Amino acid sequence: MTVPLSARQVGIVLMLASALLFSSAGLFTKGVAATAWQVIFWRALFSAVLTFGMVALRGRWRPEVTQMGAQGLLVAVISALATAAFLSAFKLTAVANVALIYAATPVSYTHLTLPTS
Numbered sequence: 001m002t003v004p005l006s007a008r009q010v011g012i013v014l015m016l017a018s019a020l021l022f023s024s025a026g027l028f029t030k031g032v033a034a035t036a037w038q039v040i041f042w043r044a045l046f047s048a049v050l051t052f053g054m055v056a057l058r059g060r061w062r063p064e065v066t067q068m069g070a071q072g073l074l075v076a077v078i079s080a081l082a083t084a085a086f087l088s089a090f091k092l093t094a095v096a097n098v099a100l101i102y103a104a105t106p107v108s109y110t111h112l113t114l115p116t117s
Contacts, residue, residue, distance in 0.1 A: 040083070
């Protein structure tokens, strides 16, 4: 007999899985004998296929794309550039350096958004 999970429990499981997969990015990026651009290409390709596949399975292709608007497109472009920078950093420097910079991002962002009065 299986007990259905609550929305909170599902959220916790998904967050833990996300953290586990994201934290292994450095290991897999460093472990592959490919250039940074090759890793970026394959990651982008699989990401696009999976994202478009999920949207298509939901049957909401047109509303999802049209409601995204210019702001959604800007977020997508910035996210793609950030991913390219993130993966390139793994290929060009030590994983610890990238992890330290990435961990400092929330603090840096908070400092930049504080009022300057």
